[in-house]
Amino acid sequence: MPYVHDTLTRLAKSSPAQTEFYQATEEVLECLRPLFERAPHYHQHSIIERIVEPERQVMFRVSWVDDAGRVQVNKGYRVQFNSALGPYKGGLRFHPSVTSGTIKFLGFEQIFKNALTGLPIGGGKGGADFDPKGKSDNEIMRFCQAFMSELYRHIGPHTDVPAGDIGVGGREIGYLFGQYKRLTGRYEGVLTGKGLNWGGSLGRKEATGYGAVYFAENMLAAKGEALRGKTCLVSGAGNVAIYTIEKLYELGAKPVTCSDSKGTIHDPSGIDLGLLKQLKEVQRVSLESYLHEHPEAHYISARDYPQDGHAVWRIEGEAAFPCATQNELTEADAKTLLANGVTCVSEGANMPSTKEAVDVFLEAKIAYGPGKAANAGGVATSQLEMAQNSSMEQWPLEKVDQKLKQIMADIHRQCADTASEFGEPDNLVLGANIAGFRKVADAMIEQGVI
Numbered sequence: 001m002p003y004v005h006d007t008l009t010r011l012a013k014s015s016p017a018q019t020e021f022y023q024a025t026e027e028v029l030e031c032l033r034p035l036f037e038r039a040p041h042y043h044q045h046s047i048i049e050r051i052v053e054p055e056r057q058v059m060f061r062v063s064w065v066d067d068a069g070r071v072q073v074n075k076g077y078r079v080q081f082n083s084a085l086g087p088y089k090g091g092l093r094f095h096p097s098v099t100s101g102t103i104k105f106l107g108f109e110q111i112f113k114n115a116l117t118g119l120p121i122g123g124g125k126g127g128a129d130f131d132p133k134g135k136s137d138n139e140i141m142r143f144c145q146a147f148m149s150e151l152y153r154h155i156g157p158h159t160d161v162p163a164g165d166i167g168v169g170g171r172e173i174g175y176l177f178g179q180y181k182r183l184t185g186r187y188e189g190v191l192t193g194k195g196l197n198w199g200g201s202l203g204r205k206e207a208t209g210y211g212a213v214y215f216a217e218n219m220l221a222a223k224g225e226a227l228r229g230k231t232c233l234v235s236g237a238g239n240v241a242i243y244t245i246e247k248l249y250e251l252g253a254k255p256v257t258c259s260d261s262k263g264t265i266h267d268p269s270g271i272d273l274g275l276l277k278q279l280k281e282v283q284r285v286s287l288e289s290y291l292h293e294h295p296e297a298h299y300i301s302a303r304d305y306p307q308d309g310h311a312v313w314r315i316e317g318e319a320a321f322p323c324a325t326q327n328e329l330t331e332a333d334a335k336t337l338l339a340n341g342v343t344c345v346s347e348g349a350n351m352p353s354t355k356e357a358v359d360v361f362l363e364a365k366i367a368y369g370p371g372k373a374a375n376a377g378g379v380a381t382s383q384l385e386m387a388q389n390s391s392m393e394q395w396p397l398e399k400v401d402q403k404l405k406q407i408m409a410d411i412h413r414q415c416a417d418t419a420s421e422f423g424e425p426d427n428l429v430l431g432a433n434i435a436g437f438r439k440v441a442d443a444m445i446e447q448g449v450i
């Protein structure tokens with residue numbers, strides 16, 4: 001299929017440093033080969049040449065003053081990747097590792113993730129190389145105000161609606177929203193993840209983690225199994241990890257790990273969720289403090305991680321939920337997980353498994369849910385927040401959670417049905433990529449060459 005090969009070759013040449021973006025596009029395009037053999041019209045419309053190019057990207061300087069009175073400068077980004085299905089929708093990531101390539105990979109994944117939700121939202125993403133760690137609330141506020149002082153020109157409730165991601169939680173959304181309102185004079189649903197008493201949706205904070213667990217439950221149900229009684233491995237200790245752990249407990253599973261950039265906690269009796277929330281949502285401290293209350297737990301410092309992987313995946317468990325960051329789960333980790341008896345992996349993070357790790361999971365035909373399907377509960381509930389904002393309502397939590405459960409079941413069904421349609425019933429990566437792509441590509445064709 002020269003079409004796919006030529007596009008990938010051109011991408012590799014045009015953006016050699018954007019390895020994560022290339023990784024994300026290579027996975028999708030390789031999955032599309034059987035589709036293009038059945039439906040050559042996508043080639044005639046040059047769809048993949050178009051879909052791998054963002055409709056728009058902005059990069060901007062963010063200057064702000066720290067508490068010591070020093071001027072700081074950061075790079076800000078927003079990629080408005082594809083609006084065939086609706087206004088651009090995707091998070092903002094504040095992390096020192098953010099580059100334009102990071103934002104492009106996240107924005108590209110978002111296109112197909114948002115398509116799978118069945119909701120009218122396109123794909124976008126943004127962020128900055130700003131490190132929130134160790135910053136005072138006032139410094140976070142001044143950075144968010146400076147960041148939004150440029151971003152507001154490019155977003156709106158019917159144009160582009162950002163939300164949270166790594167380093168951007170409720171606090172940051174509040175400061176961003178306040179600055180948007182000050183600059184535009186408009187109170188509107190331009191950000192999601194807002195405060196519950198000023199336009200936020202009940203259930204949004206929990207949605208990504210809850211959704212990843214619902215997706216795992218759907219995958220296991222298809223195999224006549226369930227999470228109840230299973231020992232579960234979770235990475236990360238932020239928004240997605242915390243609420244993944246919360247829902248695992250609710251379904252009768254036992255999450256025994258969590259991790260941050262400094263190390264991993266393994267608590268064989270089960271992670272103390274209340275303590276984890278206190279450490280991470282209130283005190284914003286390292287996981288090492290977990291030991292003060294639970295000296296019987298084990299702490300593995302990041303300095304002692306295996307060379308070829310991460311400590312969390314070397315611990316015994318039955319189901320794994322990577323909820324930290326991209327490429328956190330290597331081929332060696334995947335092989336160890338399988339050897340330890342893991343039969344279910346549901347990705348809360350975006351692209352947490354390396355290509356080689358994905359191949360190991362697919363080869364083993366375990367219940368493997370790729371991030372663009374398994375972690376779509378966050379963006380789906382963000383769209384539910386947009387719907388509430390536009391009708392000036394706030395729905396009860398039960399209604400939001402019921403919709404979330406149904407959306408995750410629908411996503412699983414689409415992925416499973418499409419995988420079977422193309423002869424690989426256990427390959428939800430294939431199913432997710434083809435099902436998401438078809439929706440976007442068909443809309444692009446109907447909307448003309450733009």
Ligand SMILES: NC(=O)C1=CN([C@@H]2O[C@H](COP(=O)(O)OP(=O)(O)OC[C@H]3O[C@@H](n4cnc5c(N)ncnc54)[C@H](OP(=O)(O)O)[C@@H]3O)[C@@H](O)[C@H]2O)C=CC1
Nearest residue numbers: 165166167208236237238239240260261324325349350378
């Ligand atoms: N928030 C959302 O709505 C959604 C988020 N996601 C994805 O989920 C993942 C987690 O996001 P979220 O929970 O929101 O972010 P948070 O900032 O709340 O938490 C991120 C967690 O991952 C850890 N982490 C981040 N980067 C690294 C790294 N390079 N090495 C080791 N640990 C790391 C952080 O540790 P530390 O604090 O030490 O840096 C922290 O514990 C990301 O991949 C994100 O893109 C996907 C869908 C929706």
Ligand SMILES: N=C(CCC(=O)O)C(=O)O
Nearest residue numbers: 090091163165378379382
């Ligand atoms: N960070 C998110 C959430 C995006 C959103 O809620 O608009 C993601 O889907 O990766």
